[in-house]
Amino acid sequence: MTSTSLPTPNAATVEDTAMIERIFPHATLLSGAELDQELLAAPPENGAAVRPWVSFNFISSIDGAATMDGLSGKLGNPWDLRVFSLLRQTADVILVGAATIRAEGYGGELLSAPAQRWRHDHWLPEHPPLAIVSGSLNLDPDLEVFTQAPVRPLILTLESALDVAPRDRVATLAEVAELVTVGKDALDPALVISELAARNYKRIHSEGGPTLLGTFAAAGKVDELNLTVSPLLVGGPAGRIAHGPQASAAASAMSLTRILKADSMLFLRYVHQPN
Numbered sequence: 001m002t003s004t005s006l007p008t009p010n011a012a013t014v015e016d017t018a019m020i021e022r023i024f025p026h027a028t029l030l031s032g033a034e035l036d037q038e039l040l041a042a043p044p045e046n047g048a049a050v051r052p053w054v055s056f057n058f059i060s061s062i063d064g065a066a067t068m069d070g071l072s073g074k075l076g077n078p079w080d081l082r083v084f085s086l087l088r089q090t091a092d093v094i095l096v097g098a099a100t101i102r103a104e105g106y107g108g109e110l111l112s113a114p115a116q117r118w119r120h121d122h123w124l125p126e127h128p129p130l131a132i133v134s135g136s137l138n139l140d141p142d143l144e145v146f147t148q149a150p151v152r153p154l155i156l157t158l159e160s161a162l163d164v165a166p167r168d169r170v171a172t173l174a175e176v177a178e179l180v181t182v183g184k185d186a187l188d189p190a191l192v193i194s195e196l197a198a199r200n201y202k203r204i205h206s207e208g209g210p211t212l213l214g215t216f217a218a219a220g221k222v223d224e225l226n227l228t229v230s231p232l233l234v235g236g237p238a239g240r241i242a243h244g245p246q247a248s249a250a251a252s253a254m255s256l257t258r259i260l261k262a263d264s265m266l267f268l269r270y271v272h273q274p275n
């Protein structure tokens with residue numbers, strides 16, 4: 001990545017020996033290396049071996065802002081980078097909305113060399129592909145996310161977008177990515193999941209943004225939410241981590257399964273437990 005403020009594998013990191021508190025479950029201090037082990041181990045409620053599992057990762061200020069100056073990077077710190085990168089490391093596919101791609105400038109390798117080696121040693125392809133959600137196909141094929149991709153990305157789009165978008169743009173995008181339709185006029189999260197699972201991508205890890213999370217939340221298709229709470233009061237017009245035209249008919253209840261704390265930054269993990 002060149003022009004992004006998203007955490008990247010090459011940004012400042014915390015030392016393996018630096019300590020972070022695990023507050024819940026079982027309060028203890030963990031070194032960075034122990035944190036790696038813990039987050040890379042499959043959590044017991046993760047059913048990805050049996051069925052697709054959809055996790056999201058977000059950062060928010062304490063007053064609920066999902067961005068500062070239009071990007072998420074200024075909310076984070078090196079511990080957030082470490083957690084962000086670890087959550088990415090076990091994914092079969094990384095799902096991201098087009099506006100996040102356009103704003104944050106994804107591109108190039110998404111994982112560090114040690115993370116790629118770890119995946120190789122755990123029988124995973126070294127690079128998880130990106131699956132980019134776009135309802136309009138308003139994506140520039142010359143973006144680094146396409147030209148520098150270590151593996152061919154997918155673009156998840158709508159039948160209506162294929163009808164409306166300029167033919168030459170559709171053709172050029174089809175050269176740099178696999179185009180998959182996941183709805184006629186509206187995105188169907190169940191279809192997103194089944195299309196990805198059909199390609200054997202069962203650990204579906206999403207890095208946002210808010211429109212995408214809002215759509216999945218409204219459809220009750222979020223299995224896991226990792227939320228970093230950044231100790232900043234931002235104010236201003238920033239939106240929250242999920243939004244959309246429609247709330248879910250019944251809000252999804254989530255159970256808190258982990259709390260980590262580094263300085264005043266909290267790392268919360270919630271899991272949806274169906275009745």
Ligand SMILES: NC(=O)c1ccc[n+]([C@@H]2O[C@H](COP(=O)([O-])OP(=O)(O)OC[C@H]3O[C@@H](n4cnc5c(N)ncnc54)[C@H](OP(=O)(O)O)[C@@H]3O)[C@@H](O)[C@H]2O)c1
Nearest residue numbers: 058059066097098099100134135136208209210211212215
């Ligand atoms: N705090 C965080 O952790 C975090 C994480 C990620 C992003 N962000 C921030 O969030 C902002 C972007 O917000 P956003 O909500 O616009 O991001 P987004 O969800 O990444 O992108 C929205 C775009 O993705 C496509 N899309 C997503 N859901 C869709 C749906 N249900 N139906 C059809 N198309 C869909 C559309 O693409 P087309 O426009 O191509 O049709 C839509 O315009 C950026 O400022 C970014 O920095 C923050």
